[in-house]
Amino acid sequence: MKKLIRYLVIAFVAFQAADAFLTLWATNNGFQEVNPLMVSFAHTWAFPFIKIIPALVVAWALTKLNARFPRTRPATAAGFAMAVAFLGVVLVANLGEL
Numbered sequence: 001m002k003k004l005i006r007y008l009v010i011a012f013v014a015f016q017a018a019d020a021f022l023t024l025w026a027t028n029n030g031f032q033e034v035n036p037l038m039v040s041f042a043h044t045w046a047f048p049f050i051k052i053i054p055a056l057v058v059a060w061a062l063t064k065l066n067a068r069f070p071r072t073r074p075a076t077a078a079g080f081a082m083a084v085a086f087l088g089v090v091l092v093a094n095l096g097e098l
Contacts, residue, residue, distance in 0.1 A: 001073045005066060008080035009059045013052070015087035020051035022094055031097070 024047050027033050033042035041047045062080075066073050 001077060002066075005063065005073060005077050005080065008077060008084055009063060011084045012080055012087070013055050013059055015084060015091060016055035017048065017052050019087060019091055019094070020048040022091065023051075024048060026094070026098065 023033060023038075023042055027043040033039045035042075038047070038050075041050055062076050066076050
């Protein structure tokens with residue numbers, strides 16, 4: 001279970017980074033950001049940091065909690081799996097729009 005969570009954490013952060021850089025590229029090439037909270041940041045150099053740093057903090061905090069409370073591992077694995085699946089769908093949809 002620990003290995004699965006490790007792979008899911010890596011995929012979660014990688015998908016967040018991919019989404020950030022794809023959004024940055026798209027907004028700098030004429031596409032519009034549809035998330036109203038991110039519109040003012042989507043075309044700036046700060047956007048990847050705004051997306052990636054929270055993902056890293058969440059991943060770090062949940063892995064620390066899992067080390068302290070091993071009984072939460074199945075729930076953490078399920079949560080990360082759902083987040084990775086959602087981000088995968090978002091990335092495929094965004095790539096389809098390009």
